[in-house]
Amino acid sequence: MKVIEEYQQIDSNRERSVALGNFDGIHIGHQKLIEHLLDKSEPEKLESCVYTFINHTIPVIADQQPIQYITNLNSRKEIFQGLGVDMLFLDSFDKEMMTLTPEAFVEKILVKVLNCKIAVVGFDYRFGYKAQGDVELLKKLGEKYGFQVSVVDAVTINEEKVSSSNIKKYLKNGDVEKANAFLGRFFSIRNKVIHGDARGKKLGYPTANIDVDPLQLTPKEGVYATLININNNTYMGATFIGTKPTFKSEKIAIETFIIDYEGDLYHQFIDISFIKRIREEIIFKSPNELIKQINEDIKHIKTYLHSNTNVLK
Ligand SMILES: Cc1cc2nc3c(=O)[nH]c(=O)nc-3n(C[C@H](O)[C@H](O)[C@H](O)COP(=O)(O)O)c2cc1C
Numbered sequence: 001m002k003v004i005e006e007y008q009q010i011d012s013n014r015e016r017s018v019a020l021g022n023f024d025g026i027h028i029g030h031q032k033l034i035e036h037l038l039d040k041s042e043p044e045k046l047e048s049c050v051y052t053f054i055n056h057t058i059p060v061i062a063d064q065q066p067i068q069y070i071t072n073l074n075s076r077k078e079i080f081q082g083l084g085v086d087m088l089f090l091d092s093f094d095k096e097m098m099t100l101t102p103e104a105f106v107e108k109i110l111v112k113v114l115n116c117k118i119a120v121v122g123f124d125y126r127f128g129y130k131a132q133g134d135v136e137l138l139k140k141l142g143e144k145y146g147f148q149v150s151v152v153d154a155v156t157i158n159e160e161k162v163s164s165s166n167i168k169k170y171l172k173n174g175d176v177e178k179a180n181a182f183l184g185r186f187f188s189i190r191n192k193v194i195h196g197d198a199r200g201k202k203l204g205y206p207t208a209n210i211d212v213d214p215l216q217l218t219p220k221e222g223v224y225a226t227l228i229n230i231n232n233n234t235y236m237g238a239t240f241i242g243t244k245p246t247f248k249s250e251k252i253a254i255e256t257f258i259i260d261y262e263g264d265l266y267h268q269f270i271d272i273s274f275i276k277r278i279r280e281e282i283i284f285k286s287p288n289e290l291i292k293q294i295n296e297d298i299k300h301i302k303t304y305l306h307s308n309t310n311v312l313k
């Protein structure tokens with residue numbers, strides 16, 4: 001898959017099919033849209049392209065703080081590649097882009113730059129200044145500029161619409177099982193192992209702390225049953241998210257005791273897949289009480305993961 005950030009890198013003579021959207025999470029609704037894109041591209045020999053923005057649109061529109069992503073840019077690249085997309089175009093959303101009218105956006109980017117022959121969008125796709133453009137307008141512009149528009153309906157689970165905002169809501173409530181169902185895979189966070197407070201080993205439970213990316217949405221504080229991927233090996237994990245109130249720490253930490261693992265992980269990347277939240281964070285009266293509880297957590301997590309996942313040998 002080609003990843004492109006500059007217009008000059010694009011061969012505008014090549015005919016393309018283009019999926020448009022934010023695609024945060026690349027959930028099962030997005031996946032259906034991408035499958036549709038690939039199905040439409042093949043018979044016509046079109047290059048399949050995902051057009052999305054490298055930055056979040058809302059802070060540019062409303063001068064707000066950056067918004068946290070379900071899936072960061074690197075993970076999004078990997079997922080699109082895995083789905084079989086030919087080209088990922090990461091455009092920049094700035095004030096100039098924001099003020100393009102729907103027709104100017106279509107003419108300038110979809111037609112002139114991308115030579116789009118088929119546009120694939122979700123039923124609720126909006127585009128152009130103040131989100132004035134909708135699917136009906138895109139269809140009209142398609143007739144004028146010579147491309148087809150293919151619209152993908154909402155995917156639902158138990159009559160609830162699968163959407164990035166619902167997934168964020170579930171993650172913030174700690175309901176990772178629901179988020180996972182909507183994502184069609186386990187919600188995961190990948191980052192580098194950093195030094196913590198050097199207390200874990202002394203307590204008998206070393207924990208790999210990962211760097212907390214401020215743009216990465218973190219699930220609700222608490223303890224989770226997780227699966228940890230280290231260099232393509234999977235381990236069970238007891239992951240704690242919180243401020244370690246027992247030790248009056250203030251910074252949020254994401255740290256994991258990796259079951260049946262020994263070794264030095266500092267500066268390595270690990271992948272944490274969240275399977276189930278098992279409890280809230282607790283302020284313990286003493287480190288011994290914390291250790292007793294961690295013992296219980298690990299028993300609980302082992303039993304749960306063995307009977308609820310089929311990834312472990
Ligand atoms: C499974 C598990 C559950 C934990 N639960 C709590 C908790 O409820 N309250 C708390 O203050 N700290 C909790 N911790 C965090 C420990 O306080 C932390 O791992 C310890 O202080 C070591 O931190 P360090 O890696 O920065 O050295 C938990 C850690 C693990 C691995």
Ligand SMILES: Nc1ncnc2c1ncn2[C@@H]1O[C@H](COP(=O)(O)OP(=O)(O)O)[C@@H](O)[C@H]1O
Binds near residue numbers: 259
């Ligand atoms: N089973 C394990 N789970 C997690 N980390 C482990 C494990 N075994 C060894 N380690 C190593 O120990 C480190 C954690 O030790 P700890 O005393 O908690 O220090 P820190 O406070 O720096 O995290 C991890 O970053 C990792 O390099």
